Amino acid sequence: MIRKIHIQNFKSIYDLEISVGRVNLLIGENGSGKSNLLEALVFVSAGESNKLDNEFLVSRGLRVTESFLMRSAFNEDDKEKDIKIKLYSDDRDVAYSYYNDDTEYSEWSMSEMILDESSEEVKILNHGNEIRASKDLNNYIESLDFETLEKLRLFFKSEEVKRLRNFLIYSPENTSLRTFESDGQIQPLGINGEGLLKLLKVINHYEDKSYIKTIVQSLQLFNWFEDITIPVNMLSMEDKVIIKDKYLYREIDQRSANEGFLFILFYITLIVAKETPKIFAIDNIDASLNPKLCTKLMSLIADLAKKYDKQIFLTTHNPAILDGMNLNDEEQKLFVVSRNDEGHTQMKKITVDDNPIDEDGESLHLSEAFLRGYLGGLPRGF
Secondary structure, three states, X not given: OEEEEEEEEEOOEEEEEEEOOOEEEEEEOXXXXXXXXHHHHHHHHHHXXXXXXXXXXXXXXXXOOOHHHHOOOOOHHHHHOOEEEEEEEOOXXXXXXXXXXXXXXXXXXXXXXXXXXXXXXXXXXEOOXXXXXXXXXXXXXXXXXXXXXXXXXXXXXXXXXXXXXXXOEEOOOHHHHHHOOOOXXXXXXXXXXXXXXXXXXXXXXXXXXXXXXXXXXXXXXXXXXEEEEOOOXXXXXXXXXXXXXXXXXXXXXXXXXXXXXXXXXXXXXXXXXXXXXXXXXXXXXXXXXXXXXXXXXXXXXXXXXXHOOOEEEEEEOOHHHHHHOOOOOOOEEEEEEEEOOOOOEEEEEEOHHHOOXXXXXXXXXXXXXXXXXXXXXXXXXX
């Protein structure tokens, strides 16, 4: 998994380093920079795929603007600096530098360097010539200026970083889920939920039926839900699933289902499917969900992420989501996002020790601690 992320000079992120886990939840006020962390990972994904054009970036969930506005703008000199991202994973660490000359129709370019602490000697490609560096790589990378870093590229790749090539920021929309639009630009699932019906059909055809059973069992979060029937024929033009409400004598399809049900069907399918990215993000995971359902969903996501080996980044504005987290589990990380006095995005990792005690000596629910302002991340001045 990706274990640590260091971002410099990207939108509201001036210089930020955080350690991450399998499931990472970001909460904070509007405009604090939660989505900017996710978008930095889109940059990595696009660069790894050699597709740093705006069309590709938008299809992955990044809010593209003028190139000089993609960089931090806290100081006049910031527009001359490159966006820099370092990822530290279970096998190798990678440093990226992204640059753009800001001319009309110009595209981003990327250089990268692999930081491999396990090797005393590395191969570096510099203008087509191989250079060998027998140095401690952490010290070596810190000694380089970014102009030099732009010219360096190593011959080997991190397996964990390869998983980021398919990274997307998902923001499902009611229309895409309700009509089961199948022709998305990105497969198997587009960022707004395109392709869900086809993917459900694929999962239904897995030899191992435990995958589809997991989806059905997860939908028991809804006390009215009894069962779901997915079209068996992969070539069928049938564009609906049949949903059994245990209180109704007639079955319904997704066009009649409530919005929250469709969102959770999408989230569970996204995690369970073999074909979906190993690392991905969901923006505003609480959309259209009851607060109690938010709590249960967060707990379910943590369990399924571990079971199906997915690494997930989530943003939310609903404190109820926090109550579904287990801060005693090292693979679950909660970050409260805010802006410091200079406007830079900062992220505070919340641990069990940060959870305040009430007058009876019991730990407060994280949602209550957040709303009382004990964890930070709330708007100030009103």
